[in-house]
Amino acid sequence: MLSSPDVIALDPLHLVVDTSSGGVPGFEARALLEASSRIHVEMATDSVIVAIVGAGSRLDAGFLVDALHALPELDSKAPVEKVRQPIILPPTGPRARDVREAYFADAEVVPAAQAIGRISGDTLAAYPPGVANVLPGEVITAEVVQFLQATAQAPYGWVRGSVDAGVNHFRVLVAN
Incomplete structure:
Protein backbone atom coordinates (compact mmCIF):
# COMPACT_ATOMS: atom_id res chain seq x y z
CA MET A 1 0.00 0.00 0.00
CA ILE A 87 -17.80 3.28 -5.53
CA ILE A 88 -17.28 5.52 -8.51
CA LEU A 89 -16.48 9.08 -7.48
CA PRO A 90 -17.93 11.64 -9.85
CA PRO A 91 -15.47 13.91 -11.61
CA THR A 92 -15.22 17.38 -10.15
CA GLY A 93 -16.78 20.22 -12.02
CA PRO A 94 -14.61 22.72 -13.84
CA ARG A 95 -13.02 25.46 -11.78
CA ALA A 96 -14.71 28.74 -12.62
CA ARG A 97 -13.30 30.93 -9.84
CA ASP A 98 -10.35 31.01 -7.49
CA VAL A 99 -11.12 29.18 -4.22
CA ARG A 100 -10.51 32.24 -2.04
CA GLU A 101 -12.51 34.52 -4.30
CA ALA A 102 -15.46 32.08 -4.35
CA TYR A 103 -15.34 31.46 -0.61
CA PHE A 104 -15.70 35.17 0.18
CA ALA A 105 -18.10 36.02 -2.68
CA ASP A 106 -21.77 36.83 -2.20
CA ALA A 107 -23.74 33.58 -2.13
CA GLU A 108 -27.29 32.33 -1.96
CA VAL A 109 -28.87 29.01 -1.04
CA VAL A 110 -30.82 27.30 -3.83
CA PRO A 111 -32.50 23.90 -4.27
CA ALA A 112 -30.22 21.16 -5.60
CA ALA A 113 -31.79 21.14 -9.07
CA GLN A 114 -31.10 24.86 -9.44
CA ALA A 115 -27.51 24.47 -8.22
CA ILE A 116 -26.48 22.35 -11.21
CA GLY A 117 -24.28 24.45 -13.47
CA ARG A 118 -23.76 27.11 -10.78
CA ILE A 119 -20.53 27.91 -8.92
CA SER A 120 -20.17 26.47 -5.42
CA GLY A 121 -19.52 28.71 -2.45
CA ASP A 122 -18.83 25.77 -0.11
CA THR A 123 -16.51 22.83 0.37
CA LEU A 124 -18.53 19.61 0.36
CA ALA A 125 -17.09 16.25 1.37
CA ALA A 126 -18.87 12.89 1.40
CA TYR A 127 -18.14 10.97 4.59
CA PRO A 128 -16.84 8.38 4.60
CA PRO A 129 -14.11 8.98 3.56
CA GLY A 130 -14.31 12.74 4.05
CA VAL A 131 -12.30 13.88 1.05
CA ALA A 132 -13.63 17.02 -0.65
CA ASN A 133 -15.87 16.41 -3.67
CA VAL A 134 -16.62 20.08 -4.32
CA LEU A 135 -14.51 23.16 -3.60
CA PRO A 136 -15.54 26.80 -3.65
CA GLY A 137 -15.23 28.07 -7.19
CA GLU A 138 -16.07 24.75 -8.88
CA VAL A 139 -19.12 24.28 -11.06
CA ILE A 140 -21.64 21.91 -9.46
CA THR A 141 -22.52 19.01 -11.77
CA ALA A 142 -25.55 16.72 -11.79
CA GLU A 143 -23.28 13.73 -11.08
CA VAL A 144 -21.85 15.40 -7.98
CA VAL A 145 -25.33 16.28 -6.70
CA GLN A 146 -26.52 12.68 -7.19
CA PHE A 147 -23.42 11.26 -5.48
CA LEU A 148 -23.64 13.59 -2.48
CA GLN A 149 -27.36 12.96 -2.03
CA ALA A 150 -26.82 9.17 -2.23
CA THR A 151 -24.07 9.47 0.39
CA ALA A 152 -26.36 11.46 2.69
CA GLN A 153 -29.05 8.76 2.39
CA ALA A 154 -26.65 5.86 3.14
CA PRO A 155 -26.48 4.44 6.66
CA TYR A 156 -23.96 6.49 8.65
CA GLY A 157 -23.20 8.60 5.57
CA TRP A 158 -23.22 12.38 5.66
CA VAL A 159 -21.84 15.31 3.72
CA ARG A 160 -19.60 17.69 5.62
CA GLY A 161 -20.22 21.31 4.68
CA SER A 162 -23.73 20.76 3.36
CA VAL A 163 -26.43 23.34 4.03
CA ASP A 164 -28.82 20.54 5.09
CA ALA A 165 -28.51 16.88 6.03
CA GLY A 166 -30.19 15.58 2.87
CA VAL A 167 -28.07 17.76 0.56
CA ASN A 168 -31.26 19.21 -0.90
CA HIS A 169 -29.85 22.74 -1.06
CA PHE A 170 -26.50 24.20 -2.08
CA ARG A 171 -24.79 27.49 -1.38
CA VAL A 172 -23.85 28.97 -4.75
CA LEU A 173 -22.41 32.28 -5.86
CA VAL A 174 -24.90 34.99 -6.68
CA ALA A 175 -25.16 35.28 -10.45
CA ASN A 176 -23.85 38.58 -11.82
Whole structure:
Protein backbone atom coordinates (compact mmCIF):
# COMPACT_ATOMS: atom_id res chain seq x y z
CA MET A 1 0.00 0.00 0.00
CA LEU A 2 2.83 2.41 0.73
CA SER A 3 4.04 1.94 -2.83
CA SER A 4 1.05 3.93 -4.11
CA PRO A 5 1.95 7.55 -4.88
CA ASP A 6 -1.24 8.67 -3.08
CA VAL A 7 -0.23 7.07 0.24
CA ILE A 8 2.19 9.06 2.36
CA ALA A 9 2.04 7.03 5.57
CA LEU A 10 -0.15 4.65 7.54
CA ASP A 11 -1.57 5.34 10.97
CA PRO A 12 -1.04 2.18 13.05
CA LEU A 13 -3.72 3.31 15.52
CA HIS A 14 -6.46 3.25 12.86
CA LEU A 15 -7.43 -0.36 12.17
CA VAL A 16 -9.30 -1.01 8.93
CA VAL A 17 -11.16 -4.32 9.15
CA ASP A 18 -12.81 -5.91 6.10
CA THR A 19 -15.92 -7.38 7.71
CA SER A 20 -17.40 -8.51 4.39
CA SER A 21 -14.94 -11.40 4.22
CA GLY A 22 -16.79 -12.83 7.24
CA GLY A 23 -20.15 -12.13 5.64
CA VAL A 24 -21.09 -9.17 7.82
CA PRO A 25 -21.56 -5.79 6.12
CA GLY A 26 -19.57 -2.98 7.71
CA PHE A 27 -22.66 -1.00 8.72
CA GLU A 28 -24.14 -4.09 10.42
CA ALA A 29 -20.82 -4.89 12.14
CA ARG A 30 -20.72 -1.33 13.48
CA ALA A 31 -24.21 -1.62 14.95
CA LEU A 32 -23.53 -5.08 16.40
CA LEU A 33 -20.25 -3.99 18.01
CA GLU A 34 -21.96 -0.99 19.60
CA ALA A 35 -24.92 -3.04 20.86
CA SER A 36 -23.07 -6.12 22.10
CA SER A 37 -19.69 -4.80 23.24
CA ARG A 38 -20.11 -1.02 23.53
CA ILE A 39 -17.35 -0.61 20.95
CA HIS A 40 -17.70 2.54 18.87
CA VAL A 41 -15.84 2.59 15.57
CA GLU A 42 -14.81 5.75 13.79
CA MET A 43 -16.54 4.91 10.53
CA ALA A 44 -18.13 2.14 8.53
CA THR A 45 -18.84 1.45 4.88
CA ASP A 46 -20.72 -1.41 3.28
CA SER A 47 -17.66 -3.65 3.63
CA VAL A 48 -15.28 -2.27 6.28
CA ILE A 49 -15.07 -0.64 9.69
CA VAL A 50 -12.34 1.67 10.93
CA ALA A 51 -11.53 1.31 14.61
CA ILE A 52 -9.18 3.47 16.62
CA VAL A 53 -6.93 1.89 19.21
CA GLY A 54 -5.37 4.16 21.82
CA ALA A 55 -1.60 4.28 22.07
CA GLY A 56 -0.26 1.57 24.36
CA SER A 57 -3.64 -0.06 24.90
CA ARG A 58 -3.19 -3.76 24.23
CA LEU A 59 -6.32 -4.53 26.24
CA ASP A 60 -8.41 -2.44 23.84
CA ALA A 61 -7.05 -4.27 20.80
CA GLY A 62 -7.70 -7.66 22.40
CA PHE A 63 -11.23 -6.63 23.34
CA LEU A 64 -11.86 -5.53 19.74
CA VAL A 65 -10.52 -8.80 18.31
CA ASP A 66 -12.69 -10.84 20.69
CA ALA A 67 -15.76 -8.78 19.78
CA LEU A 68 -15.07 -9.22 16.06
CA HIS A 69 -14.79 -12.99 16.50
CA ALA A 70 -18.13 -12.96 18.34
CA LEU A 71 -19.97 -11.35 15.41
CA PRO A 72 -22.57 -13.70 13.93
CA GLU A 73 -21.26 -15.91 11.16
CA LEU A 74 -22.75 -15.81 7.68
CA ASP A 75 -25.59 -18.29 7.20
CA SER A 76 -23.99 -20.99 5.06
CA LYS A 77 -27.30 -21.51 3.18
CA ALA A 78 -27.62 -17.87 2.21
CA PRO A 79 -26.24 -16.81 -1.16
CA VAL A 80 -23.00 -14.89 -0.89
CA GLU A 81 -22.36 -11.97 -3.16
CA LYS A 82 -18.64 -12.07 -3.84
CA VAL A 83 -18.48 -9.20 -6.31
CA ARG A 84 -18.89 -5.72 -4.88
CA GLN A 85 -19.46 -2.76 -7.08
CA PRO A 86 -16.73 -0.19 -6.54
CA ILE A 87 -17.80 3.28 -5.53
CA ILE A 88 -17.28 5.52 -8.51
CA LEU A 89 -16.48 9.08 -7.48
CA PRO A 90 -17.93 11.64 -9.85
CA PRO A 91 -15.47 13.91 -11.61
CA THR A 92 -15.22 17.38 -10.15
CA GLY A 93 -16.78 20.22 -12.02
CA PRO A 94 -14.61 22.72 -13.84
CA ARG A 95 -13.02 25.46 -11.78
CA ALA A 96 -14.71 28.74 -12.62
CA ARG A 97 -13.30 30.93 -9.84
CA ASP A 98 -10.35 31.01 -7.49
CA VAL A 99 -11.12 29.18 -4.22
CA ARG A 100 -10.51 32.24 -2.04
CA GLU A 101 -12.51 34.52 -4.30
CA ALA A 102 -15.46 32.08 -4.35
CA TYR A 103 -15.34 31.46 -0.61
CA PHE A 104 -15.70 35.17 0.18
CA ALA A 105 -18.10 36.02 -2.68
CA ASP A 106 -21.77 36.83 -2.20
CA ALA A 107 -23.74 33.58 -2.13
CA GLU A 108 -27.29 32.33 -1.96
CA VAL A 109 -28.87 29.01 -1.04
CA VAL A 110 -30.82 27.30 -3.83
CA PRO A 111 -32.50 23.90 -4.27
CA ALA A 112 -30.22 21.16 -5.60
CA ALA A 113 -31.79 21.14 -9.07
CA GLN A 114 -31.10 24.86 -9.44
CA ALA A 115 -27.51 24.47 -8.22
CA ILE A 116 -26.48 22.35 -11.21
CA GLY A 117 -24.28 24.45 -13.47
CA ARG A 118 -23.76 27.11 -10.78
CA ILE A 119 -20.53 27.91 -8.92
CA SER A 120 -20.17 26.47 -5.42
CA GLY A 121 -19.52 28.71 -2.45
CA ASP A 122 -18.83 25.77 -0.11
CA THR A 123 -16.51 22.83 0.37
CA LEU A 124 -18.53 19.61 0.36
CA ALA A 125 -17.09 16.25 1.37
CA ALA A 126 -18.87 12.89 1.40
CA TYR A 127 -18.14 10.97 4.59
CA PRO A 128 -16.84 8.38 4.60
CA PRO A 129 -14.11 8.98 3.56
CA GLY A 130 -14.31 12.74 4.05
CA VAL A 131 -12.30 13.88 1.05
CA ALA A 132 -13.63 17.02 -0.65
CA ASN A 133 -15.87 16.41 -3.67
CA VAL A 134 -16.62 20.08 -4.32
CA LEU A 135 -14.51 23.16 -3.60
CA PRO A 136 -15.54 26.80 -3.65
CA GLY A 137 -15.23 28.07 -7.19
CA GLU A 138 -16.07 24.75 -8.88
CA VAL A 139 -19.12 24.28 -11.06
CA ILE A 140 -21.64 21.91 -9.46
CA THR A 141 -22.52 19.01 -11.77
CA ALA A 142 -25.55 16.72 -11.79
CA GLU A 143 -23.28 13.73 -11.08
CA VAL A 144 -21.85 15.40 -7.98
CA VAL A 145 -25.33 16.28 -6.70
CA GLN A 146 -26.52 12.68 -7.19
CA PHE A 147 -23.42 11.26 -5.48
CA LEU A 148 -23.64 13.59 -2.48
CA GLN A 149 -27.36 12.96 -2.03
CA ALA A 150 -26.82 9.17 -2.23
CA THR A 151 -24.07 9.47 0.39
CA ALA A 152 -26.36 11.46 2.69
CA GLN A 153 -29.05 8.76 2.39
CA ALA A 154 -26.65 5.86 3.14
CA PRO A 155 -26.48 4.44 6.66
CA TYR A 156 -23.96 6.49 8.65
CA GLY A 157 -23.20 8.60 5.57
CA TRP A 158 -23.22 12.38 5.66
CA VAL A 159 -21.84 15.31 3.72
CA ARG A 160 -19.60 17.69 5.62
CA GLY A 161 -20.22 21.31 4.68
CA SER A 162 -23.73 20.76 3.36
CA VAL A 163 -26.43 23.34 4.03
CA ASP A 164 -28.82 20.54 5.09
CA ALA A 165 -28.51 16.88 6.03
CA GLY A 166 -30.19 15.58 2.87
CA VAL A 167 -28.07 17.76 0.56
CA ASN A 168 -31.26 19.21 -0.90
CA HIS A 169 -29.85 22.74 -1.06
CA PHE A 170 -26.50 24.20 -2.08
CA ARG A 171 -24.79 27.49 -1.38
CA VAL A 172 -23.85 28.97 -4.75
CA LEU A 173 -22.41 32.28 -5.86
CA VAL A 174 -24.90 34.99 -6.68
CA ALA A 175 -25.16 35.28 -10.45
CA ASN A 176 -23.85 38.58 -11.82
